[in-house]
Amino acid sequence: MKFKSRFFIASLILLNFSCGQSGKDETKDQGTGKKIVIGATMLSMQNEFIVNVTDEMEAKASSLGVELIVVDAERSALKQVEQVESFIAQGVNAIIMNPCEVEASSPAVKLAIDAKIPIINVNSETAAAPTAFVGSDDEESARIAMKYIAEKLGGKGNVLMMHGYMGQAAQIKRDKGAKEILKANPGIKLLAEQTAEWDRAKAMSLTENWIQSFGGQVNAIFAQNDEMGMGAVKALEAAGLKNKVIVVSIDAIPDALQGVKKGILDATVFQNAAEQGGKAVEIAVKLAKGEAAEKQVIIPFQLVTKDNVAKFIK
Template sequence: MKNAIFGTLIATALLSGCNQTSEKGSGDGEKLVVGATMLSMQNEFIVNVSDEMEAKAKELDVDLITVDAERSALKQVEQVESFIAQGVDAIIMNPCEVEASSPAVKLAMAANIPIINVNSETSAKPTAFVGSDDTESARIAMKYLAEKLGGKGNILIMHGFMGQAAQLKRDNGAKEILKANPGLKLLAEQTGEWDRAKGMSLTENWIQSYGSKINAIFAHNDEMGMGAVKALEAAGLKNKVIVVSVDAIPDALQAVKKGTLDATIFQNAKEQGSKAIETAVKAAKKEAFDKEVLIPFQLVTKENVGEFLK
C-alpha cells in the first residue's frame, strides 16, 4: 500500500513538474524570472531606471532580480553568467562598457536567453536595445551653448566613463557641433567619471588653469554638471559661465528652476525602465518585439522646466 501511495506521489510530482515547465511564462503558470545587472546603483539616473523596471515588473507579475555591477564590466559578465546558471527567462543589462561588457551578451545569446541592453550599448549585438540616441543629447546640449554664446567662446567638456557607449556617443555629438561652429574653442576635455565630487574637483582644477577664459561647460551627465556648478559658485564665476548637462535628474531640474544650472537634457528614465521590462517579457514569451526602442531627448531650460518637475 505504501509503495502504491509513493508511486502516486511521484507520478503527481512529475506531472505537476511537466505542467509548470509548459506553463512557464504563459501567464497562468510559473512567474517569468528576469535578471538585471545595472552599471551602478550609486548613479541617480540608473537608480531611476531600475525603480521603473521594478514597478513595471510588479505590474506584469514578473520576478525581477536586480544586481549592481558597481561600474565593473568584469563583475557584470560574472553576474550574467550567474543569471544563465540560474536559468532566468530573460536578462536586462545596463552595460558598464562597450567592449568589456560584450562577452556577457555573447554568453546569454549562446545560452538562448534573450538579453536586452538598456540605456547603454555594447559592440556585441543583444536581442534588443532600449534607450536613447546619446549622440543626439550632445548635439542638443552643444547647439544650446552655441546659441547662448552667439557662436563664439571657450568651452570645457566633462566626459563620462571613458569607453562607455554614452561617453563615446556624447563626445561624437559634441565634436560634430564644435566642427560646425568654428568660433567655439575647446579649451580642455577630461573625464569626471559620471561623478559629482569628481566633476567638482575637475572644475576647480580648470578654474585654476583657465579662470575667466571659461565661457561654458558641457558635462556628459547631471551629476558632473551639478559638481561643476558648485565649484563655479564657490569661485564666484557661476554668472559668467554657462553649464549644460544631460539626464534631467530631480536635483538638476531644481537647479534649472533656480537658475544655477542653465539647462539639462531630459532623458526619460521611466520610459527606458518600463520598455526594457516589456521587451524582455515579450522576448521571453517569444512574442513580437521591437529590436530597437529609441526614446527622444528634450532640452529643459528655465522656460519649460515646470513641465518636467513632478
C-alpha cells in the same frame, strides 16, 4: 443533499475565483508554467539616473507579475559578465543589461545568446548585438546641449567638456555629437576635456582644477551628465564664477531640474528614465514568453530650460 450541493457549488466558485486572481498577479512561462524571472545587471546604483531607470523596471515588473532580480555591477564590466553568467546558471527567462562598457561588456551578450536567453540592453550599448535595445540617441543629446551653448555664446567663446566613464557608449557618443557642433562653430574653442566618471564629487574637483588653470577664460562647461553638471556648478559657485560661465548637462534628474528652475544650471537635456526602464521590462517579458517584440526602441531627448522646466518637475 441540498446542503452538500450548495457547498460543492460554493467551493467551485471559490476555486475559480482563486485561479482568476493568480492569473492576474503572475505572468508565467508558457513552457514550464512557472513565474517568469528576469535578471538585471545595472552599471552603478550610485548614479541617480540609473537608479531612476531601475525603479521603473521594478514597478513595471511588479505590475506585470514577474520577478525581477537586480544586481549592481559597480562600474565593472568584468563583474557584469560574471553577473550574467550567474543569471544563466540560475535559469532566468530573460536578462536586462545596462552595460558598463561597449567592448568589455560584450562577452555577457554573447554568453546569453549562446545560452538561448534573450538579453535586452537598456540605456547603453555594446559592440555585440543583443536581442533588443531600449534607449536614446546619445549623439543627439550632446548635439542638443552643445547647440544651446553655441547659441548662448553667439558662436564665440571657450568651452570645457566633462566626459563620463571612458569606454561607455554614452561617453563615446556624447563626445562625438558635441564635437560635430564644435566643428560647425569654429569660433568656439575646446579649452580642455577630461573624464569625471559620471560622478558629482569628481566633477567638482575637476572644475576646481580647471578654474586654477584657465580662470576667467572659461565661458561654458558641457558635462555629459547631470551629476557632473551639478558638481561643476558647485565649484563655480564657490569660486564666484557661476554667473560668468554657462553650464549644460544631460539627464534631467530632479536635482538638475531644480537647478534649472533656480537658474544655477543653464539647461539640461531630458532623458526619459521611466520610459526606458518600463519598456525594457515589457520587451523582456514578451521575449521570455516567446512572443514577438521590438528589436530597437529609441526614446527622444528634449532640451529643458527655465522656460519649460515646470512641465518636467513632478
